[in-house]
Amino acid sequence: MKVCKFGGTSVASAQQIKKVAAIVRADPSRRIVVVSAPGKRFEDDVKVTDLLINLSHAALRGENVEEQFNKVIDRYDNIANGLGLGCEIQDIIKLDLYNRLASDKENPRIFLDQLQASGEDNLAKLVAAYFNTVGLHAEYVSPKEAGLLVNDLPQRAQALPEAYNRLSTLKDKDTITVFPGFFGYTEEGVLRTFERGGSDITGSILAAAVKAELYENFTDVDCVFVANPRIIDSPVEIDKMTYREMRELSYAGFSVLHDEALMPAFKESVPVCIKNTNNPLAPGTMIVAERESSFRPVTxxxxxxxxxxxxxxxxxxxxxxxxxxxxxxxxxxxxxxxxxxxxxxxxxxxxxxxxxxxxxxxxxxxxxxxxxxxxxxxxxxxxxxxxxxxxxxxxxxxxxxxxxxxxxxxxxxxxxxxxxxxxxxxxxxxxxxxxxxxxxxxxxxxxxxxxxxx
Incomplete structure (x- = not known):
């Protein structure tokens, strides 16, 4: 069994989600799919998460939120229409976002988490619906139903030990699980989000819980480079690195993987592979416990x-x-x-x-x-x-x-x-x-x- 996570650029449009479906179809062992919220479709585009943050702030200020609300809904409508889905999924998403907006605003932090999490949650529902239309027997699974338990405020959200036992049952499903990244629930049922980029964390938690043979993290680059390609022209590629090396580099700005995402996989010795949704046949970068010595001391x-x-x-x-x-x-x-x-x-x-x-x-x-x-x-x-x-x-x-x-x-x-x-x-x-x-x-x-x- 493989767990694969698709980042924001991988699910930013209908065309990208079609690529996701093709990747899942190509390997029957890809049984759990974790999705982010739709990201940027082009350089000056706005991520859905940022649209949701703007929406939540406007709601907390008591402003008219119709324009911000419609911007979010339009993104999902465009994706659904591009995938040939009916109005049913669009109505589900619209009602869900409306209900979140109408929820209690007494605690602004909890309200903000509720709104932000809808980005991943509703995209997972949409992706599951599309998978089924193209012959991939899939099921949307809520983190609450599956048991992704997290700690309470004010600490940074982290999965509780008992979450792994509850999530382990996902390996027994005979359908493809489509799971929203980025959030979990406390014992009292309060929704809490991880830090931005936290869908990586969700994927790693699920991979550890089901003891996957591989955790594939799909993004928009073929592999991890030794330095930022936006700063260094054609930097050297990394074909294999250790958990510790990736953890240190992620901490210091390697946006290809969230710096907290490696620990769950590391504890269960689940190897991680960074791959490109737009070029899935590229081998990517493998992240493992140990690797052979290199002639270069610096990775x-x-x-x-x-x-x-x-x-x-x-x-x-x-x-x-x-x-x-x-x-x-x-x-x-x-x-x-x-x-x-x-x-x-x-x-x-x-x-x-x-x-x-x-x-x-x-x-x-x-x-x-x-x-x-x-x-x-x-x-x-x-x-x-x-x-x-x-x-x-x-x-x-x-x-x-x-x-x-x-x-x-x-x-x-x-x-x-x-x-x-x-x-x-x-x-x-x-x-x-x-x-x-x-x-x-x-x-x-x-x-x-x-x-x-x-």
């Missing part, structure tokens, strides 16, 4: 922006028991998670995602750190990027950090932070956002340009 280079730094300085900080715990407790009180904590003897920096901050939160944090921890200096800085070099071979390669820092120095950029995990599979550099692109290009040249033999 990939990536970068992600949108980071801020909380800098705290206090004389004799290193002698003060509990200082770090108290500092992180202040962040926890504001429901903020952190990424890295590089430190010196008398100072500590906390790297975090900027989207978690507001001017009010920053002011409260600074005031509390000064008042409660008697810090000498406290400030926030923003517009940082994290550049990550990843490779299983790095641990056995001497001088790699020196090569990387030398390459960065050639660009004239300053390194604000360096962090290497104990696994030695990755090396992280904090740099200013404005320097990100030129650093990536120079690092690619250092580690992947052909060596000229004289």
């Amino acid at each position: 990939g280079i990536s970068a992600d922006s949108g980071f801020s730094t909380l800098f705290v300085s206090k004389y004799l900080m290193n002698r003060e028991i509990g200082f770090g715990r108290k500092l992180l407790q202040i962040l926890e009180d504001e429901e903020i998670s952190y990424e890295h904590t590089p430190s010196g003897i008398d100072n500590l920096s906390v790297i975090l995602r900027s989207h978690q901050l507001t001017p009010d939160k920053e002011a409260r944090i600074v005031d509390r750190v000064k008042t409660e921890l008697q810090a000498d200096e406290v400030n926030f800085r923003s517009n940082f990027s994290m550049v990550v070099i990843v490779g299983e071979g790095m641990r056995n390669s001497t001088g790699l950090a020196a090569r990387a820092t030398t390459a960065i120095s050639r660009t004239g950029a300053n390194i604000e932070m360096i962090n290497q995990g104990s696994s030695e599979v990755s090396l992280v550099f904090g740099v200013l956002k404005q320097d990100e692109t030129k650093i990536l290009k120079e690092l690619y040249k250092e580690f992947f340009s052909p060596v000229l033999v004289v």
